[in-house]
Amino acid sequence: MRGPVFRLSAPSGEPDRSTCPSCAAPVPRWPGVRCAQCRGRLGTPMAxxxxxxxxxxxxxxxxxxxxxxxxxxxxxxxxxxxxxxxxxxxxxxxxxxxxxxxxxxxxxxxxxxxxxxxxxxxxxxxxxxxxxxxxxxxxxxxxxxxxxxxxxxxxxxxxxxxxxxxxxxxxxxxxxxxxxxxxxxxxxxxxxxxxxxxxxxxxxxxxxxxxxxxxxxx
Ligand SMILES: [Zn+2]
Structure with missing residues (x-):
């Protein structure tokens, strides 16, 4: 569920989140815990x-x-x-x-x-x-x-x-x-x-x- 939760955690009326919040690299459909580009965290680990x-x-x-x-x-x-x-x-x-x-x-x-x-x-x-x-x-x-x-x-x-x-x-x-x-x-x-x-x-x-x-x- 990490992928859908990351994408849909955008405020109402705004497009889905599709890029890393740290480096703006595109985030895959089923992301890991960290960004592949900058290793920044995509959401809180284990949350x-x-x-x-x-x-x-x-x-x-x-x-x-x-x-x-x-x-x-x-x-x-x-x-x-x-x-x-x-x-x-x-x-x-x-x-x-x-x-x-x-x-x-x-x-x-x-x-x-x-x-x-x-x-x-x-x-x-x-x-x-x-x-x-x-x-x-x-x-x-x-x-x-x-x-x-x-x-x-x-x-x-x-x-x-x-x-x-x-x-x-x-x-x-x-x-x-x-x-x-x-x-x-x-x-x-x-x-x-x-x-x-x-x-x-x-x-x-x-x-x-x-x-x-x-x-x-x-
Ligand atoms: Zn990144």
């Missing part, structure tokens, strides 16, 4: 690899032999990449989120077919719709808090959470707001931000969803 490995290890420990481990692993790996981009440039690129919606749906359909659990698949589809609708209503009620990217990401998280159950969807859908509020209060208390600062919501949505997934009693 993606360690969280991805940790999240996959947790999922494998929880869902190891279940047919849905592939779909949930896909959601988790993509989630780490999306969180990294959102932290870097405060956006959740459609080019990652939108193709992930059908991809995760297909992966869950495969898990449903293998496990003969079509009820869970229907619930996943409903979960995606319900969570996106809930976030859309919140965005309309409190403009400026949630962006369009957060609503599309909510649809993606709703698929994974709904698959595991309505209880998991409820916890995962709301936990992001709790985490975000706690984080904001801590930063306010430490005077690192002001009340007007915008904090990206995607990492909290994804973190809340991951906690709910790992805690699910499925």
């Amino acid at each position: 993606l690899e360690l969280p991805t490995a940790a999240v996959l290890a947790l999922l494998l420990g929880r869902f190891g032999a279940q047919p849905d481990v592939v779909a949930l692993g896909f959601f988790a790996v993509l989630g780490v990449a999306l969180a990294a981009i959102d932290i870097a440039v405060q956006r959740l690129p459609d080019r990652l989120v939108l193709p992930a919606l059908p991809a995760l749906t297909i992966a869950l359909a495969a898990a449903a077919a293998i496990g003969h659990d079509y009820g869970a698949f229907v619930r996943a589809l409903l979960g995606g719709v319900v969570m996106a609708a809930g976030y859309l209503l919140l965005a309309l009620a409190r403009p400026g808090q949630l962006g369009g990217g957060d609503i599309k990401l909510a649809a993606l998280a709703g698929l994974a959470l709904g698959w595991l159950g309505w209880h998991t969807l409820l916890i995962g859908g709301s936990l992001g707001f709790v985490l975000s509020a706690v984080f904001s209060l801590a930063l306010l208390a430490a005077r690192r931000i002001t009340l007007r600062s915008a904090i990206p919501f995607g990492p909290f949505l994804l973190g809340g969803a991951l906690i709910a997934i790992l805690a699910s009693g499925h």
Whole structure:
């Protein structure tokens, strides 16, 4: 994921990053940790690899032999990449989120077919719709808090959470707001931000969803 994360970590409205930030040499589609030209670092070493490995290890420990481990692993790996981009440039690129919606749906359909659990698949589809609708209503009620990217990401998280159950969807859908509020209060208390600062919501949505997934009693 280092390649897509590097390319898409460009502010909204600007072209993808395609050159080294130090020497402006072109960066290959699947770059290493360092620029081939000047050996400058392309992003923080291990900032993606360690969280991805940790999240996959947790999922494998929880869902190891279940047919849905592939779909949930896909959601988790993509989630780490999306969180990294959102932290870097405060956006959740459609080019990652939108193709992930059908991809995760297909992966869950495969898990449903293998496990003969079509009820869970229907619930996943409903979960995606319900969570996106809930976030859309919140965005309309409190403009400026949630962006369009957060609503599309909510649809993606709703698929994974709904698959595991309505209880998991409820916890995962709301936990992001709790985490975000706690984080904001801590930063306010430490005077690192002001009340007007915008904090990206995607990492909290994804973190809340991951906690709910790992805690699910499925
Ligand atoms: Zn360079």
